[in-house]
Amino acid sequence: MDAIFENLTEAQREAVGHIEGPMLILAGPGSGKTRVVTHRIANMIHQGVPPWQIAALTFTNKAADEMRHRVDSLAPNQPVWMGTFHRFCAQLLRRYATMVGLAENYSIYDTQDSKQAMKRAVMAAGVSTTHASPDQIASSISHAKNRLMTPETMQGQILRPLDALAAKVYPVYQQQLLTANAVDFDDLLLHIANLLRENPEIRSELDNKYKYILVDEYQDTNLAQYAIVRALSIDQPNLAVTGDPDQSIYGWRGADLNNILDFEKDYPSVKTARLEKNYRSTPNILRAADQLIRHNRKRKAKDLFTDHPEGDAVVLRMFQDGYQEADGIADEIVHAIAEEGMKPSDFAIFCRMNALTRSLEHALRSRSLPYQIVNGVEFYQRREIKDLLAYLHLVNNPNHDVALMRVINTPTRGIGAKTVERIRDFADYNGIPMLEAARRAKDIEGLAKRAVTMIGKFIKIYDRLAIKATAPLEDLIRFLVEETEFEAYLEKTAVEQQDANPMSNVDELITAAVEFDRQHPEDGSLEAFLEQVALVADTDAIDGETDRVTIMTLHAAKGLEYPRVYIIAVEDDLLPHKRSKENEAQFEEERRLLFVGITRAKERLQLSCCKRRAVRGDTRPVIPSPFLNELPLDEIRRIESTGNRDWFDEEEDYDQSYPESWDLPDEDGSPGGDLDAVSETAPVIAPAGFEIDEVSQLPAEELAEVMKPKKKKNIVVAGLKTGADLLTSGTTPLMSYREGVLVRHSEHGEGTIIEVTGRGPKRTAKVIFPDGEFSFRLAFAKLELV
């Protein structure tokens, strides 16, 4: 009991002690919010609140797991419901599926699935895609769903042209989902919100079941989530929400900042706790965050303060290009590990887009730094995994048309596009699922005899699988692999992709399934497993245990903290993103995004930008982010890197097609003077206020030696490419490629370099192989030294 209130500030104690009635916890970054929330739950239980009456809703499984873990240490094994909004709704929907026209074994379409479904719906609705792509229509419908609009209400509105088109597709799409006994992500929320609105008895029953509701990251809730929470807090208005308006970064997904800004209006009796003291960052970092976020107009003023000692100045660094940026950061990390006793997991690198992680990956890998990319090629997105999962989906829900289309000819069994199309039309015409249509192949007009036979073969396989639906997951999957001769199929396709062991992912899926079976011995395993798979996010795979540098998007970074943080590509049109400039709300959200990134840092922070950056193949000049002007530049250490990279060593002149200088922000925010040209021979002159990069450019190989992992164990985490995994395929410094050097290419075999031209990312080698002469961009080509 004492432990619960120990070491808390007055504001924290107040929040922890609160039990009945609505409460708003405004928690700035690093203010110990999770601590407050978990202690509060523990306190409630101590005070006699039955744990099963408490539900804590989060946005990510990761946040829920963390919460569960910490509550467990205070009050072990309490049946408090903790999980994401989507999971909460998915479980309710299992129970009430029939109320919304679904069966309880309904499937959850992931983004790819719903995209497929959307294309089909667009076609069926007879809407032309010349003015709006299926993607745009999908996002319009998604937005409508987030705002609780049904097909009927959407059609009743005056709309932009795009939305008007979407409104035509919406009912068709929704009907197809219903026929397929499926929902998309938005539907999980929408169905439950509608259910609660239309069925007062159910609403009241659930309201009383979940007497105490807690919502994390309330600033990210959309209207559907708002409605759900609201509906469950009428008879029992014990709703506690935590959040920080300054960290709202999901507006594009329909999050409505007003939900938190107006909370006090919605619940007049609310008790508000403000957690402003920061326990995470140095004053230097906080001042940067504070100065930046002050520029937002739509916000509640808030002070950020801390007891921590000053620490190091925030660094703003300018690189020549993205490759140098990646190398510079990687070198610095290597250096800090070798010299300052840091470890890889102390570092995180954030970026605006996933596409920016590529050069980082390369840089870290070539220094043997272990790393994880939160997002990369997600495990469950891999083709072979999606194939197998599609079979499982179809076993679980024979109406799952998207899954059927995926597997009916995978592995190829002579059922081509035309045949599938005929089945689909037949299904659409009769309003039946495609599997049903396939069973009636004989009735389908225009189907060749051969096709009918092939379909029959597929149906036979399917039926054999379906019998095993209730078998343990492992048996089911193994049977599936066998029955479909999946291994042979994989081997065939793997050859051209030179995938060493194509079955390894399949084995991992089986491992995951076994693990799931073990943890969930009682529930109908297949359905629950598929639900779990559908609702895991990339961020859930973040691995805090193993010692690795973490690379992720700014969005994924929320809620995390690291001693040293790098934010790359703080550049105009990227952060703020080009597409955010249409309106001020979006622009301010970009600012909040940077705010979130900055406030993740505990000790040190570096923001960086480049003079030019490779986008989609070619390199273009870049303007630094206007947000940089909003930082306290007088106390920030500005460094310009000289471009002293290995590939510049050999070439004296720099590619003159790029501007050699640009305007830097001056300390007063006015445009500054030009930078002097950077070249190998001329001394580098730093612009006013910039130091020349003094970080040593130790030879990478030397550092790599220091960095060699002590014990090299190959930890495989689902969905993650780790540095360790990739060590074996280590890369070669570009300068090793010279004229006369022998190389090996996966397709052409061995060859000799006859010419090397260009520099930097454009450095190109001409190689003569037995089968002819080819040119490769060294930064990208897979050329091994012989």
Next chain:
DNA sequence: TACTAGTAATTTTTT
């Protein structure tokens, strides 16, 4: 029908 090669489109962020 399966496979290949070539072209078009594409990237912001995620449950």
Next chain:
DNA sequence: ATTACTAGTA
């Protein structure tokens, strides 16, 4: 640069 889709060929 990578991916997704299309058209042409075996």
